Each structure stands twice: as structure tokens, then as C-alpha cells.
Amino acid sequence: MLKQNQESCSLPPRMDRKEYRLLIEHRGAGGLGCEILKNLALSGFKDIHVIDMDTIDVSNLNRQFLFRASDVGNSKAEIAARFVEKRVKGVSITPHNCKIQDKDDVFYMQFSIVICGLDSIEARRWINSALVNLFDPEDEDSLKPLIDGGTEGFKGQARVVFPTLTSCLECQLDMHAPRTAVPLCTLATIPRQPEHCIEWAHIIAWENDKPFPALDNDDPEHITWLFQKALARAKEFNISGVTYSLTQGVVKNIIPAIASTNAIIAASCCNEAFKIATQSNPCLGFEENYMMYSGNDSIYTYTFKHEKKDDCPVCGNLARELAVDPNITLEEFIASLAERAEAQLKKPSITAEKTLYMQAPPQLEKLSRPNLVKKMGELVGNGDEIGVTDPSLGAVDFKYKMKFSRDFASTA
Amino acid sequence: MTEIVTDQTPPVLHGPSDKEKKYDRQLRLWAASGQKALEDAHILLLNSGSGTVGVETLKNLVLPGIGKFTIADDSIVTEADLGVNFFLDEDCLGMSRSESCVRLLQELNSDVEGQHYQFGRDRPLEGLFSDATFTLILYTLPIDSNNLTLIQKYANEKKVPLLSIHSAGFYSYFQTHLPGSFPIVDTHPDSTATTDLRLLTPWPELSEFAQSVTKDIENQSAHDHGHIPYLAILLHHLARWQSEHGALPSTYKEKTAFRNFVSASTRTDNAEGGEENFEEAVAAVLKTISSPHLSGAVKEVFDYKPDEVESVSSFWIIAEAIKTFYSKHNALPLPGSVPDMKAQSTIYVQLQNIYKSKARQDVLEVLETVRVHPGGKDIPVTEVEIFCKNAAFIKLIHGKTSPASIVEIADKEFESDDIAALAMMPLSLLPIYLSLNATSHVPSASSSEIVATISKIIPSASSNPRIVKAAEEVARAKGGELHNISSLTGGMVAQEVIKIVTQQYIPIDNTCVFDGITSRTQVLRV
Ligand SMILES: [Zn+2]
Numbered sequence: 001m002l003k004q005n006q007e008s009c010s011l012p013p014r015m016d017r018k019e020y021r022l023l024i025e026h027r028g029a030g031g032l033g034c035e036i037l038k039n040l041a042l043s044g045f046k047d048i049h050v051i052d053m054d055t056i057d058v059s060n061l062n063r064q065f066l067f068r069a070s071d072v073g074n075s076k077a078e079i080a081a082r083f084v085e086k087r088v089k090g091v092s093i094t095p096h097n098c099k100i101q102d103k104d105d106v107f108y109m110q111f112s113i114v115i116c117g118l119d120s121i122e123a124r125r126w127i128n129s130a131l132v133n134l135f136d137p138e139d140e141d142s143l144k145p146l147i148d149g150g151t152e153g154f155k156g157q158a159r160v161v162f163p164t165l166t167s168c169l170e171c172q173l174d175m176h177a178p179r180t181a182v183p184l185c186t187l188a189t190i191p192r193q194p195e196h197c198i199e200w201a202h203i204i205a206w207e208n209d210k211p212f213p214a215l216d217n218d219d220p221e222h223i224t225w226l227f228q229k230a231l232a233r234a235k236e237f238n239i240s241g242v243t244y245s246l247t248q249g250v251v252k253n254i255i256p257a258i259a260s261t262n263a264i265i266a267a268s269c270c271n272e273a274f275k276i277a278t279q280s281n282p283c284l285g286f287e288e289n290y291m292m293y294s295g296n297d298s299i300y301t302y303t304f305k306h307e308k309k310d311d312c313p314v315c316g317n318l319a320r321e322l323a324v325d326p327n328i329t330l331e332e333f334i335a336s337l338a339e340r341a342e343a344q345l346k347k348p349s350i351t352a353e354k355t356l357y358m359q360a361p362p363q364l365e366k367l368s369r370p371n372l373v374k375k376m377g378e379l380v381g382n383g384d385e386i387g388v389t390d391p392s393l394g395a396v397d398f399k400y401k402m403k404f405s406r407d408f409a410s411t412a
Numbered sequence: 413m414t415e416i417v418t419d420q421t422p423p424v425l426h427g428p429s430d431k432e433k434k435y436d437r438q439l440r441l442w443a444a445s446g447q448k449a450l451e452d453a454h455i456l457l458l459n460s461g462s463g464t465v466g467v468e469t470l471k472n473l474v475l476p477g478i479g480k481f482t483i484a485d486d487s488i489v490t491e492a493d494l495g496v497n498f499f500l501d502e503d504c505l506g507m508s509r510s511e512s513c514v515r516l517l518q519e520l521n522s523d524v525e526g527q528h529y530q531f532g533r534d535r536p537l538e539g540l541f542s543d544a545t546f547t548l549i550l551y552t553l554p555i556d557s558n559n560l561t562l563i564q565k566y567a568n569e570k571k572v573p574l575l576s577i578h579s580a581g582f583y584s585y586f587q588t589h590l591p592g593s594f595p596i597v598d599t600h601p602d603s604t605a606t607t608d609l610r611l612l613t614p615w616p617e618l619s620e621f622a623q624s625v626t627k628d629i630e631n632q633s634a635h636d637h638g639h640i641p642y643l644a645i646l647l648h649h650l651a652r653w654q655s656e657h658g659a660l661p662s663t664y665k666e667k668t669a670f671r672n673f674v675s676a677s678t679r680t681d682n683a684e685g686g687e688e689n690f691e692e693a694v695a696a697v698l699k700t701i702s703s704p705h706l707s708g709a710v711k712e713v714f715d716y717k718p719d720e721v722e723s724v725s726s727f728w729i730i731a732e733a734i735k736t737f738y739s740k741h742n743a744l745p746l747p748g749s750v751p752d753m754k755a756q757s758t759i760y761v762q763l764q765n766i767y768k769s770k771a772r773q774d775v776l777e778v779l780e781t782v783r784v785h786p787g788g789k790d791i792p793v794t795e796v797e798i799f800c801k802n803a804a805f806i807k808l809i810h811g812k813t814s815p816a817s818i819v820e821i822a823d824k825e826f827e828s829d830d831i832a833a834l835a836m837m838p839l840s841l842l843p844i845y846l847s848l849n850a851t852s853h854v855p856s857a858s859s860s861e862i863v864a865t866i867s868k869i870i871p872s873a874s875s876n877p878r879i880v881k882a883a884e885e886v887a888r889a890k891g892g893e894l895h896n897i898s899s900l901t902g903g904m905v906a907q908e909v910i911k912i913v914t915q916q917y918i919p920i921d922n923t924c925v926f927d928g929i930t931s932r933t934q935v936l937r938v
Contacts, residue, residue, distance in 0.1 A: 038498050039896050042495065042496060042498060043895055043896060058434055059433055059434060061475075061521075062434055062435050062437060062438055062475055062476055062477070063475050065471060065475055065520050068519070087498060089494070089502065153441050154917065158931075186754075190755070190760075192752055192755060192757055192760040220427040223427070237757045237761070238758075245428065245439070245440075256438065256440040256441045257438075258437065258476060258910075259471070259476060259906070260902075260903045260904070260907045260910065261903065261907070263471075263899050263900065263902060263906070264900050264903035264904055264907075267896045267903065268896075268931060270899075271894075271900065274894075275929075281582060281928075282929065284931055288930075288931070291931045293933075295904065295907040296600060296602075296917050296918070297917070298918055298919070298920045298921065298935050299907075299908075300935075301932055301933040303838070303930065303931050
């Protein structure tokens with residue numbers, strides 16, 4: 001009954017769960033972290049670290065069951081660690097109340113497995129590239145299996161990465177396409193949907209009026225201001241459907257989350273960790289490495305193998321071909337990278353044979369800024385390779401081979 | 413349950429209520445109506461066996477604010493419970509398991525009321541049913557068969573949904589037993605599937621609108637031409653196509669030709685080298701130029717003969733009225749929503765209103781039929797509206813067991829296993845169900861005992877290596893739960909309970925098997 005992946009887990013030699021040191025990274029509103037901590041403690045893991053920089057919000061209480069109303073405002077990592085240590089005998093949980101990016105290689109080297117319950121794509125990409133770069137073929141201990149879970153409503157996914165050996169989170173980036181942005185001109189001149197009015201209030205009206213020094217998405221007074229602006233605009237254009245709840249949803253990009261889906265995905269991640277640690281059964285990883293779950297219409301799971309990409313900017317080394325119109329400016333080219341499903345880069349730096357544009361340090365940014373208005377055809381030749389990096393994502397390094405989609409109409 | 417979340421937009425000057433804040437992330441899924449159903453519900457868990465999967469299920473129901481829950485159990489907390497159940501701690505040792513779990517679950521949500529019923533020799537289980545009423549009953553396996561008979565009898569009499577759960581080792585399954593047919597209106601279809609524009613059968617107001625915005629189309633200014641809603645572009649070209657070809661495009665080949673025909677009208681003499689609205693029109697051809705057809709699920713509702721009790725429920729009265737509407741118009745009531753598309757604000761709102769008013773007209777026609785029905789006088793208009801809006805996606809879950817025998821089901825499953833490798837299909841999880849099912853009333857069993865029990869219903873079981881292997885795995889677990897498997901299963905069961913209680917989304921029909929070794933599920937009707 002077991003599929004052929006019996007021989008799959010060619011892992012570090014079998015270890016007792018006691019010697020296993022696990023790291024949970026938890027961040028954002030999703031809240032898989034509580035479930036993961038509980039599950040690992042009750043699976044016999046004894047040494048668990050948890051990183052979470054967030055504090056407890058009242059809207060977490062409908063699913064993050066280690067927190068009580070009296071904990072609102074306190075550090076998630078600390079409260080959760082204390083609770084589980086008290087409930088489950090013999091487990092040690094070390095909280096780290098900081099960002100995952102604050103920790104270095106030495107820190108990450110000490111763990112056997114890393115489990116992520118992150119709800120930001122940026123944080124996922126960062127830890128993925130950090131673990132891929134940590135791997136040293138000479139040192140077996142440097143291979144840190146990465147287990148990642150995510151949910152949305154009644155749906156979710158769990159996946160296992162053996163860095164450099166199997167498809168990494170960056171290889172799978174296009175499975176989570178970015179939301180296409182509404183063009184500014186629609187917001188400014190021809191709104192049609194309640195969301196357009198809210199985005200208008202958020203992007204345009206806020207900048208014009210500056211009602212508060214800086215927008216705080218968690219401040220009800222700020223959301224109320226946006227809501228009222230959006231409502232007035234909607235009225236002007238006869239658009240219905242602007243509500244406080246929708247305003248909050250659009251501005252904070254809220255993803256619906258429920259306890260039951262968290263339970264499913266967190267337990268699936270921990271079941272894989274348990275199988276890796278005990279080698280009691282084949283884990284997800286070398287054959288199938290991705291489980292998709294949907295509970296909207298009956299229950300449906302799809303467990304499959306996502307293939308590693310040779311041109312992955314993190315774990316591959318081939319340049320990928322990119323069709324480019326040589327008549328667009330470097331600035332337009334940079335903007336287009338944010339929308340590409342496989343790139344999703346918000347602040348990339350670009351190098352060819354020489355630096356084309358650097359976001360930082362400020363001196364270099366200033367020096368390279370004049371290139372932004374130049375046409376791509378002036379800066380690179382057809383067939384040239386360029387490098388695209390984004391330091392906020394760690395060592396994500398895209399190599400693109402430029403393929404001109406039409407002739408360069410030189411204006412020189 | 414101190415307050416009820418209302419459907420209303422909060423007044424302009426006030427933000428959301430405390431309850432709306434706490435439940436914000438779930439109200440976005442099942443709205444105030446679903447939340448109200450949860451808050452009115454009372455769930456019973458008859459806990460037996462090693463006792464974790466049922467409690468994990470309840471955790472996922474207490475957190476979103478189920479009204480009330482009761483745990484009935486005859487066990488005392490032992491050391492073994494502590495290693496696998498998060499809602500017990502050292503202080504609970506030697507105490508009533510139901511009382512201890514209720515206390516720690518109750519801590520999760522002060523809006524929820526928890527009760528316990530510790531039964532035993534001097535306090536029989538029957539006593540539980542004397543004055544309480546339950547919305548839904550969960551029970552975990554293995555279970556004493558007398559206790560099972562008792563709750564089955566109660567569920568049958570009171571028409572209460574029953575869910576059984578069995579988790580052992582890396583395996584689990586759960587099964588729903590619904591009392592009679594279970595129809596759902598609010599199925600939450602994928603938003604990409606719901607566009608219904610009726611472009612092949614436009615009504616007069618829509619045609620007039622399309623003609624007015626495409627008037628003198630060749631001479632329109634660049635701005636106007638670039639802002640014609642794609643829907644009007646398609647209607648305009650359909651009319652031209654019909655006058656040239658004598659018929660509307662219907663085959664795939666004709667539709668691709670039609671797509672090129674639309675594409676050719678794009679103006680390219682501009683800075684962008686094209687027009688966004690024409691791009692939208694071209695992209696929408698294959699999806700929107702098709703005559704509406706009835707889905708299998710809707711046909712099933714139309715063909716179903718409700719019994720006497722069912723036929724006076726508002727669902728079946730409205731369904732009957734919609735069936736009448738369909739046979740008259742050869743179309744379901746119009747849902748009335750329009751997807752976003754490039755257009756001027758005023759033109760788009762005008763278009764929205766055309767669809768809205770046609771939808772309202774259809775609702776009124778259905779309502780008229782409903783009102784004629786003797787039981788239809790008091791059905792709220794909003795219920796008819798919601799039904800009409802979702803008419804294409806209504807769904808009926810039968811709730812009865814499969815008409816096929818388990819032998820027939822097994823034959824079919826194992827037959828498809830023979831070609832599974834070739835078809836790149838996963839193997840059937842039926843052997844897991846059979847092996848767990850064979851230990852429904854015993855705490856544990858050897859693999860040969862399990863196979864022998866299965867052989868009583870499937871004679872060839874012992875010669876099936878997959879059944880033998882599943883039996884070995886179940887035997888190895890010795891009735892013990894792995895926390896991860898029970899937690900995962902508890903998550904799936906809680907989703908099902910929410911779907912049944914809120915009557916939103918689509919519940920399983922009727923058995924879901926989980927294999928923690930290959931990380932897969934399978935839904936079977938047995
Ligand atoms: Zn990769």
C-alpha cells in the first residue's frame with residue numbers, strides 16, 4: 001500500500017526525538033504556530049525553539065488556543081512557550097521574540113528541522129534561501145529539512161523541502177501567483193467596485209490629506225477614516241458594498257483563517273517532522289513533496305511531486321530566458337518584475353556587466369539612478385545575462401537571459 | 413451567547429463590535445448567519461477509546477464559538493492520556509476524563525458553555541438523553557456496541573446528524589450519518605465559476621444597452637472606444653456574426669473564429685498598441701459564449717422526490733418553484749452579478765442595474781409560484797432571493813448509505829488499483845477503512861483477527877496484500893492514537909461539523925479515510 005518512496009528518506013542517520021532540536025517560525029495572522037507547538041510536544045520532541053516577533057491581538061483568539069483575552073498585547077512566542085511547557089511534562093521550549101532575519105547561520109545550524117507557519121511570502125523566501133545556502137555537501141549536519149504550512153479559509157498546503165536536493169520554496173513560487181494590482185487610473189478616474197473606492201482612499205486620499213502622521217493598519221481610527229473616505233467616494237459614483245469589514249480586509253490584505261484548517265495543516269507538517277525524525281515511515285520529500293488540501297466541496301487532497309527547477313534563483317544555476325521589449329525603460333522593467341509570478345520582486349537591484357541599478361547603499365542608489373529612465377536596449381544587448389537580487393529576501397539571485405521581443409528603436 | 417452578530421454594516425462612526433473583532437477571520441467565511449447557527453448549536457461528544465481525536469475536534473469548535481458542547485465519557489484519566497491529549501494535565505490524574513477535558517476546553521472561549529456527563533455502573537448513559545437536545549452527535553471508535561445502539565436510536569428518533577471517528581496509529585477515518593436528504597443552497601462555489609451573463613439570450617434592456625454604447629462604433633473617440641464594456645463588445649459582435657452567418661457561434665471552431673473576429677476590431681493605432689477592453693472581450697469568449705446547461709447536482713435536486721415531511725420545507729418548496737421557472741424559460745433565474753471590467757463608472761453601474769433588475773424580476777416570478785404553494789405563504793423573500801442567486805450551485809447530499817454493497821465497492825476500488833500505476837492515480841484507501849472498521853468494538857486486535865473479520869464480508873480479503881498490510885499497521889497501533897493523526901482528523905471533522913451546522917459549503921458523502929503514511933485522503937460512499 002505504500003508507494004515506491006520507501007527508500008526516499010536518505011537522511012541524517014536515525015536520531016531519537018530527544019536529540020532533535022526543532023525550530024518553529026511563526027509569524028502573522030494565520031496562526032499555525034500554536035498547533036505546531038502542541039503537536040511537537042505531544043509527539044515526543046523535547047527541545048523546541050520558536051521565533052515570533054508578533055504580539056497577541058484580539059482577532060487571534062478565534063484559533064490561537066494558547067492565548068487568552070488577558071494575554072492580548074504580550075509576545076506570542078513567550079506566552080505560547082510558557083503555556084506548552086506547563087501543560088506537557090518534560091518539553092523545553094525556547095522563545096525568540098524577534099524577526100527570523102535577525103538570526104544568523106550559526107543560529108540556524110543548531111537545529112535538525114525547521115518548520116514554518118509564516119503567512120508572508122517574503123519571510124518564506126528568506127528562510128528558504130538561508131537554508132539552501134547553509135547546506136555544505138561536505139557536512140551532513142548542514143542539511144536542514146524545511147517543512148512549510150499555509151492556510152486560507154477551508155484550504156491549505158503542507159510541503160517538505162530538502163534544501164538543494166529537492167524542489168525548494170522558490171522553485172514553487174509560481175504556485176502562489178501575486179494578486180494583480182488595480183491600475184492607478186482606474187482608482188483615480190473610473191472606480192467600479194467597492195474595492196476600488198477603498199484602494200483610492202488608501203493610496204490617493206491618504207497621501208493628499210495626511211490625516212495622521214503614518215498609517216497604522218491596526219488603529220481603528222485610521223481604518224475608520226479610510227472607510228468614511230471610501231464610502232463617500234462610493235456614494236459619488238453610485239457604487240454599493242463599501243463596509244468597515246471590507247475596508248479592513250482590503251487595507252490589511254486579510255486572509256480568512258479558522259481553527260480547523262490550522263489543525264489540519266499544522267498536524268500534517270508535524271506528522272512529516274515525526275516521520276523524518278523517527279524514520280518510522282516514508283516522509284514527504286524525495287518523491288511526493290507537496291500536499292494540497294481543500295475542504296470547500298467535500299474533502300479533496302492532492303499529494304504530488306513538485307520538480308526542482310534548474311533555473312531556480314536559489315537552488316539552481318541556469319539563467320532563464322526572459323522576453324523583454326528593448327524600448328521600455330529600466331524603471332518599467334523593474335516594475336514588471338513585481339508582477340511576474342516566478343519573480344514577485346518589489347525592490348530588486350539589477351546588474352549586467354556593470355551595475356544598472358542598486359537599491360542600496362544610498363550612494364550607489366544615487367549613482368545608478370540616472371539609468372532608470374534609459375531604455376533597456378541602451379543598457380543591455382540581445383542575449384545578455386543580467387542578475388537580479390533583492391536583499392530583503394536573502395540570497396535570492398535571479399539570472400535572466402535577455403531576449404528582445406522586438407527591434408530596438410534607438411532614439412539616440 | 414450574549415449578543416448576536418448582525419448582518420448590518422456597523423454605523424458609520426463605530427467600528428466593529430468586540431465579537432466581530434474576535435471572530436473577524438471566520439465571519440469572512442460563513443458570515444453572521446453561519447455564526448448564528450454555530451452559536452445556537454449544542455454538540456455532544458460520546459468519547460471512548462484512547463480519547464484524543466474527539467477532544468481535538470471539539471477544540472476546533474469551541475474556538476470559533478459553538479454555543480454549547482457536552483462530553484459523555486466513562487473513563488478516568490490515566491498516565492497514558494497525558495502523553496497524547498493536550499486538554500488534560502497532571503492535576504487531572506485519577507479524575508473524571510469528561511469533566512477534566514471540559515474544564516480545559518472551556519478555558520479557550522468564555523462565550524461557550526461546556527457540560528460533562530460521566531457515566532458508569534450507577535449512572536447509565538441513557539440519563540444523558542432525558543432532558544438535553546443535541547444538534548449533532550460525535551462519537552469515537554472503538555465503542556461499546558450497547559452505547560452505540562443507544563445513540564443511534566436517539567439520532568434516528570430526533571433526526572440528528574451523527575458522525576463517527578476512528579483514529580489509530582497512522583490511520584483514521586470518519587463517517588457522517590445524516591438524517592435523510594441534506595440540501596445546501598449556500599455552497600460557496602469558486603468565484604471564477606459563477607459568471608453567468610446570458611450573452612446568447614440577451615433580454616431587450618440588455619440588447620438596447622449594448623446597441624447604445626456601441627453606436628457608430630467605428631467613429632467613436634479613442635477614449636470611448638477603449639471604454640466600451642467587454643460585455644457590450646461581445647453582444648455587438650454576436651449580432652454582426654449572426655447577421656453574416658445566420659446563426660450564433662456554437663462549435664469550438666466557430667467560437668475560435670468568433671474570437672478572431674472580435675480581436676480584429678481592436679484599434680492598434682495608439683501608444684499601447686491595443687485596447688484593454690478588447691483584450692478582456694477576446695479572453696472572455698470561450699467562457700461566456702455558451703448556452704447555460706444544468707449541472708448534474710441541480711438535475712439531481714430537480715429529479716428528487718421529497719417525502720411528505722421534506723416537501724413542506726422551504727428548500728423543497730422553492731426548489732419546486734425554480735423547477736417550474738426552468739421548464740418555462742429553459743434557464744435558471746439570473747444570478748444578477750456582473751464581473752469587473754474596463755468601463756466608465758456610470759456605464760458600469762448602468763450595466764449592473766440592468767442585470768440586477770432582471771434578477772429581481774426572476775425572483776418575483778419564482779416568488780409568485782412559491783406563494784401559491786400551501787406551505788409557501790410565510791417563506792421570507794430573502795430566502796427566495798438567496799436561492800435564486802445560487803440556483804446553479806445548489807447541492808443535495810443524500811445522507812443515506814450507498815446502495816452498493818461493500819463487496820461491490822471493494823471490487824470497484826481494487827479494480828481501479830490494478831491500473832493505478834498506469835493512470836498515475838493513487839491507490840484506494842479502502843483497506844484502511846476495512847481494517848479500522850474491523851476493530852470498531854474491540855480496543856485492539858491482531859492482524860490475523862482483523863483479516864478474519866474483514867473476510868466475513870469480503871471473502872478474498874486474506875489474499876489481498878494491501879488489506880493484510882493495512883491490518884498489520886492497525887494491529888501495530890494497538891488502539892493507540894498518534895497525536896498528529898488525531899489532531900489532523902479532528903480538524904477535518906470540525907470542518908464537516910461546521911459545514912453541516914451552518915448549511916454552508918459542501919459536506920462529505922459519506923466517509924473520509926486518511927492515510928498518514930502517504931499523506932492522502934479519500935472520500936468514499938459506503
Ligand atoms: Zn529552488
